[in-house]
Amino acid sequence: MSAADPQSATAGSPRIRPFAVADTEPVVALWRASGLVKPWNDPYRDIERKLTVQPELFLVAEASAAGAAARVVGTAMVGYDGHRGWVNYLAVDVSLRGGGLGRALMAEAERLLLERGCPKLNLQVRSTNTAVLEFYARLGYVPDEAVSLGKRLIPDSLDA
Numbered sequence: 234m235s236a237a238d239p240q241s242a243t244a245g246s247p248r249i250r251p252f253a254v255a256d257t258e259p260v261v262a263l264w265r266a267s268g269l270v271k272p273w274n275d276p277y278r279d280i281e282r283k284l285t286v287q288p289e290l291f292l293v294a295e296a297s298a299a300g301a302a303a304r305v306v307g308t309a310m311v312g313y314d315g316h317r318g319w320v321n322y323l324a325v326d327v328s329l330r331g332g333g334l335g336r337a338l339m340a341e342a343e344r345l346l347l348e349r350g351c352p353k354l355n356l357q358v359r360s361t362n363t364a365v366l367e368f369y370a371r372l373g374y375v376p377d378e379a380v381s382l383g384k385r386l387i388p389d390s391l392d393a
């Protein structure tokens with residue numbers, strides 16, 4: 234499969250574009266199927282929050298087949314805080330994995346961040362998801378000499 238074209242819909246190749254509210258259910262379904270939804274992260278609240286901060290950097294990939302409605306097959310939630318760029322919720326539909334779409338979503342994230350003058354992209358991989366480390370290594374990502382710390386400010390659920 235050819236990699237997604239970020240700018241235009243090429244027949245058979247997913248198109249990468251900003252998220253639209255109508256994408257909410259398919260996006261949450263993709264995240265659930267990809268193992269990215271955890272009890273302490275309400276995906277609907279995560280989407281609502283992202284729509285208030287750099288919504289144009291919340292990317293979806295949609296695939297169109299002749300005669301069928303376009304469907305969401307990938308996501309990347311990108312952000313730039315003025316010092317570092319971040320990518321969360323990177324996911325590709327299981328039926329399209331291994332075809333270059335994950336790489337294309339990350340390339341588009343990097344392009345948009347560079348366009349904004351972002352000097353470095355950071356991302357976090359859950360310790361239970363080490364299988365994905367080889368994917369990031371292929372794209373040039375290396376572990377930082379840093380320990381990731383977090384502090385929850387808004388609990389999303391009683392499990393938080």
Ligand SMILES: CC(C)(COP(=O)(O)OP(=O)(O)OC[C@H]1O[C@@H](n2cnc3c(N)ncnc32)[C@H](O)[C@@H]1OP(=O)(O)O)[C@@H](O)C(=O)NCCC(=O)NCCS
Pocket residue numbers: 267268269322323324325326329330331332333334335336337357358359362364365367368369371
């Ligand atoms: C991670 C994910 C987005 C990768 O998407 P993808 O479309 O399958 O990735 P690509 O096809 O673009 O792969 C890019 C490169 O990484 C390699 N790669 C992808 N997944 C890999 C894996 N699990 N193990 C080893 N290599 C992998 C590919 O072989 C390819 O290598 P090459 O271009 O050098 O030949 C996808 O597997 C996914 O959605 N996983 C579940 C959600 C997840 O874990 N997200 C990351 C959260 S941190």
